[in-house]
Amino acid sequence: MARNKKKRSEAKKIRSRFAHSNSLDKVIYPLAGLSNKTIKFVICIFLVVMTFAVYSQIQDHEFINFDDHIYITENLHVKAGLTSESVKWAFTTFHAGMWFPMTWLSHILDYQLYGLHPKGYLLTNLFFHITNALLLFIVLLRMTGALWQTSFVAVMFALHPLNVESVAWVAERKNVLSTLFWLLTIWAYIRYVQKTNVTRYCLVVLFFTCGLMSKAMLVTLPFVLLLLDYWPMGRFKFGNKNEPDLPEYIEHKAPLQRLIWEKVPLIALAIGSIIMTVMAHGDTLQSLEAYPLQGRVINALVSYLLYIQKMVWPSGMSIFYPHPGNALPVWQGIGSAILLVFVTIGAIGMSPACTLPFGWMVVVPGNLGSRNWNCAVRMAGYGRSICLCTTYWNIHHGCVGTATVYGKMALQGKDAIHISRNNNPHVNVNNLGTSESLEKQYYDFQACC
Numbered sequence: 001m002a003r004n005k006k007k008r009s010e011a012k013k014i015r016s017r018f019a020h021s022n023s024l025d026k027v028i029y030p031l032a033g034l035s036n037k038t039i040k041f042v043i044c045i046f047l048v049v050m051t052f053a054v055y056s057q058i059q060d061h062e063f064i065n066f067d068d069h070i071y072i073t074e075n076l077h078v079k080a081g082l083t084s085e086s087v088k089w090a091f092t093t094f095h096a097g098m099w100f101p102m103t104w105l106s107h108i109l110d111y112q113l114y115g116l117h118p119k120g121y122l123l124t125n126l127f128f129h130i131t132n133a134l135l136l137f138i139v140l141l142r143m144t145g146a147l148w149q150t151s152f153v154a155v156m157f158a159l160h161p162l163n164v165e166s167v168a169w170v171a172e173r174k175n176v177l178s179t180l181f182w183l184l185t186i187w188a189y190i191r192y193v194q195k196t197n198v199t200r201y202c203l204v205v206l207f208f209t210c211g212l213m214s215k216a217m218l219v220t221l222p223f224v225l226l227l228l229d230y231w232p233m234g235r236f237k238f239g240n241k242n243e244p245d246l247p248e249y250i251e252h253k254a255p256l257q258r259l260i261w262e263k264v265p266l267i268a269l270a271i272g273s274i275i276m277t278v279m280a281h282g283d284t285l286q287s288l289e290a291y292p293l294q295g296r297v298i299n300a301l302v303s304y305l306l307y308i309q310k311m312v313w314p315s316g317m318s319i320f321y322p323h324p325g326n327a328l329p330v331w332q333g334i335g336s337a338i339l340l341v342f343v344t345i346g347a348i349g350m351s352p353a354c355t356l357p358f359g360w361m362v363v364v365p366g367n368l369g370s371r372n373w374n375c376a377v378r379m380a381g382y383g384r385s386i387c388l389c390t391t392y393w394n395i396h397h398g399c400v401g402t403a404t405v406y407g408k409m410a411l412q413g414k415d416a417i418h419i420s421r422n423n424n425p426h427v428n429v430n431n432l433g434t435s436e437s438l439e440k441q442y443y444d445f446q447a448c449c
Helices: 002-017 034-060 068-073 084-092 101-114 118-144 147-159 161-168 170-194 198-212 216-230 256-284 293-312 330-350 356-367 384-397 400-410 429-434 436-448
Strands: none
Touching: 034 118, 034 147, 034 161, 068 101, 068 170, 084 101, 101 118, 101 170, 118 147, 118 161, 118 170, 161 170, 170 198, 170 216, 198 216, 198 256, 216 256, 293 330
């Protein structure tokens, strides 16, 4: 008895030291608590009603002359409807410099259901967005057990202005769809961790594969899962003699080597997705001669701070952000790097569980990429707002860095999305403001924000 009591005491100390107080040994079944079931149900209903109320105005939007015509209105394969030939095309085409079969299939199915009525397409986007908000609530709650912090994050994600573009723009279906599979992959992974077997792991692989075929931004999700193994799941086995050997606590621990091998099939899929994406981009990839490495590094560092600024004060939002090229001075890059270093050190100091350094190592290489001849940059992507909103939760929880990593890595290492429409006279960046449809949608964006 005395020995078991001592072990339990040691377990509490270790969990406190590594900020694993809400690890899987306590939160495997947080959604099953009878006392809080009603509250959770009310929160979910509130998320659905509130999000729909804010975004319902998108029903009156139209297609715009920026990407929508390439993806849908002038795409004969999509307008052919759901046929064996269109399905084959979705999996084999590099149309518009993209390879995302699941996204093409969703557009094809929308056309089969709605024809060329934009209301149906936009309501489908809204459906995915509401589902993502609910999934985010469920996933965070199962991992942390923190009901009210999780609710706050889900509300922030559902209503944050950074997400308006992806919901109110038909061509951005790839963002809401890939985020859906991103969250489903994490949900399936939590179930796999609870009971490791081949069937549950295959579900993780299935959702991850569908996510990669929706948008390649999921390529670093295996590293996100590894970070989740450390916190909040607490699966890392450190080999400490004082580690508790209580069955419910040890069952989910494993050496780092095993956890890495566990991600190898997912990493292989990510590499395959990268290869397909590079093949799809083809001649649109920009060389270092057009955009030198120094300019890319400076732009990546400055962009990190711009994301933080738009998280706190989302002003100056736009559908189009011209790439600065080599116009940014060196001192801005150096200043941004110094500030990010201080943020990293401060985050680590606030909590031993912070995994921010790993996040920088994974994200920075992808931020250096640049493609397409006109290099238009879209700021503040849909998936990025997951981590930006989760940052608020971590500030409250005393661990700013962890959420920052999850969100940054969720963006899969892309600081910018560059838009190329070669040989397409309908897309003229200089004339975007003259489109009445685009102008209406812009003001609707502002109203929704």
